[in-house]
Amino acid sequence: xxxxxxxxxxxxxxxxxxxxxxxxxxxxxxxxxxxxxxxxxxxxxxxxxxxxxxxxxxxxxxxxxxxxxxxxxxxxxxxxxxxxxxxxxxxxxxxxxxxxxxxxxxxxxxxxxxxxxxxxxxxxxxxxxxxxxxxxxxxxxxxxxxxxxxxxxxxxxxxxxxxxxxxxxxxxxxxxxxxxxxxxxxxxxxxxxxxxxxxxxxxxxx
Numbered sequence: 239x240x241x242x243x244x245x246x247x248x249x250x251x252x253x254x255x256x257x258x259x260x261x262x263x264x265x266x267x268x269x270x271x272x273x274x275x276x277x278x279x280x281x282x283x284x285x286x287x288x289x290x291x292x293x294x295x296x297x298x299x300x301x302x303x304x305x306x307x308x309x310x311x312x313x314x315x316x317x318x319x320x321x322x323x324x325x326x327x328x329x330x331x332x333x334x335x336x337x338x339x340x341x342x343x344x345x346x347x348x349x350x351x352x353x354x355x356x357x358x359x360x361x362x363x364x365x366x367x368x369x370x371x372x373x374x375x376x377x378x379x380x381x382x383x384x385x386x387x388x389x390x391x392x393x394x395x396x397x398x399x400x401x402x403x404x405x406x407x408x409x410x411x412x413x414x415x416x417x418x419x420x421x422x423x424x425x426x427x428x429x430x431x432x433x434x435x436x437x438x439x440x441x442x443x444x
Contacts, residue, residue: 239281239283239284240280240281241253241279241281242386242402243279243403243404244279244327244404245398246265246398246399247266247399248267248368249398251270251277258285258286259289261287261290262289262362264376267295269294269359273298274398275323275327275396275400277297278297279400280300282300284296305402305405308402308405315409317409321392323408325347325392325401327342328346328358328393328397329342329400330398332358333421333427336406336407339407340411340412341414341427343407343412344411345416345417345419350391355387355388355389355419356386356392358374358386362385362418364397364398365385381429390392414429416431417430417436418430420436422439422443423442424442426442428442
């Protein structure tokens with residue numbers, strides 16, 4: 239079973255139910271939510287009917303092995319690895335290229351530093367428990383600790399399970415003069431220094 243980078247526990251439960259039938263997806267979800275962010279996306283060999291406990295254990299051990307050096311490196315930095323992992327889970331959903339993730343990491347860490355809210359849309363799929371979710375203006379007001387429009391700082395936990403590139407990007411942010419970004423309809427990233435410039439960039443969404 240191949241777990242794509244960025245998959246949340248919800249998405250994994252659906253995948254395992256399909257690939258490892260019979261599989262207790264509800265039980266897996268209960269266990270996996272506690273380990274969100276620590277279930278390493280990779281290709282695994284499980285027997286059909288494998289227990290959720292065993293699947294979660296194998297994935298967590300793989301995470302600890304694959305990220306050991308990064309965790310050691312983070313231990314000597316000013317940013318806790320838990321926060322790095324949360325940021326990485328956001329970057330996984332917000333961009334595809336490593337350099338772009340580094341740029342966005344720089345923007346988001348800077349927002350936290352100056353007291354701005356992150357205001358990232360990626361969290362709403364996790365809040366809703368769905369794979370994809372385009373939030374409406376009403377959704378932006380939903381009462382959830384994961385709502386980065388309503389709450390300052392990082393969400394309380396990862397919104398998915400990032401791969402190594404996203405974790406590395408979160409640890410190596412690139413400094414820019416920007417505070418805003420959006421992905422245009424053609425997939426191109428557009429950055430802005432001010433909210434007015436950001437509003438102007440929204441023309442690329444059409």
